[in-house]
Amino acid sequence: MYSREQIILITKKLTKKYKTNNPLELSECLNVDIIALPLGNIYGFYKYTHRNKQIYINSDLDYRNKIIVCSHELGHAVLHPRENCPFLKTYTYFENRLELEANLFGTYLLIQTINDDFMTYNQIINAFNVAEEIATYKMT
Structure with a gap:
């Protein structure tokens, strides 16, 4: 189980090391x-098979939603590499630790550099269904 602080640190280290917060990159x-x-109605999911990490993304999504899905699923790849976790279209996640941690990872990853042409702060926290105070905590 990861704490908020650990997830924040992980996302900061990744973005610093690779000089991007774009989950596709x-x-x-x-x-x-x-x-x-x-x-179909599934936005995406993460799959670990034969030592390979794979993120499946619905090809029918627009770029913005692909980024949202990818950041969540990348959270699974980084935090829960050997788990297979679905990400459902409705954004109503199963209320379990793995999904909550992936939501926090995706939120913190994307709000590190907000580009108003891409997504606003409120769009990001709404996409991941996280409380504003949780996302705001990251900003400190």
Whole structure:
């Protein structure tokens, strides 16, 4: 189980080391394969198989939503590398530790550098269904 502080530190270290907070770019740096396929009502999921980390993203999503899904699933790849975890279209996650940690990872990763042309702070915290005070905690 990871604390908020640990997740913040992990995202900061990754973005500093690879000089990006773009989850698509970070996935490549971390040798996590991104596979885009039509997935119906599923936005994406993370899969670990035969020592390979794979993020599946619904190819029908727009770029903004692909970034959101990828950041969440990258959280699983980094924090829970041997678990297979679904990310459902409704953004109503299973209330378990793995999903909450992946949500926090995705939130902290994306709010490190907010670009108003891409997503606002409120859009990010709403996408991950995290309380504003949790996301604000990261900003300190």
